[in-house]
Amino acid sequence: MALKYFYDGMSQPSRSILLFLKCTKIPFEPCVTHIAKGHHLTPEFKAINPSGKVPAIQDDNFNLSESTAILRYLCESRTVDDHWYPSDLQKRTKLNEYLSWHHTNLRMGAAMYFRTTTLIPLLTGNPPRDGSKYLKIFNDSMRIMEEYYLKDTPFILSDQISIADLMAVMEFTQLEVS
Secondary structure, eight states: OOEEEEEEEEOOHHHHHHHHHHHHHHHOEEEEOOOOTTTGGGGGHHHTTTTTOSEEETTEEEEEEHHHHHEEEEEHHOOOOGSOOSSSHHHHHHHHHHHHHHHHHHHHHHHHHHHIIIHHHHHHHOOOOOOHHHHHHHHHHHIIIIITTTSSSSSTTSSSSOHHHHHHHHHHHHHHHH
C-alpha cells in the first residue's frame, strides 16, 4: 500500500511536507483534505487523526499526525539524503531544537498575524483585528533566526537544506499573501 498523505494547501505545515515529499521523490498518494469543507471532521478522517487536523499520513496500517513527527518519520523510514535530518547526534539534536522552537515562535507569530490581519477579514468581511501582538512574536523570532539559527550558515544550523528549513520557509511565504 502506498503512503497516503492527507493535507490542505492552506496549511503551512501541510505545504512543508508536500514540498519534502516532492524534493525527495518519496512516492505517495495525495489525499487533499479541504478544511473549509469540513473534510477534517469526518469520521473517516478522524480515524486517521483523532484531533481532526492536517497534515496526517497513513503508511500501511500506521497513522501519524503532527508535521514535525511526520517529517522525522519519513526521514527515518525512507532513504533520503542525510542533510534532511542528520544522522550525527549533535546536528540532529540542534535540528530538533529548532523544530521544537518553531511552533511557539516563528509559526505562532506568522500564522496568527496572517490569520488576524488577512484571513479572518477575508472570510468574514470584518475589518482586520490588531495583529501587533503576533507581529512582535514574529519580529522577535526573526531576530533569533538571524542571530542564532542562521548566524553562520545559509540554512538553519547547516550549509544544506533540512526539514527545519522547509518548516520555516512556509511561514514566510504565507505572509506574502498579507
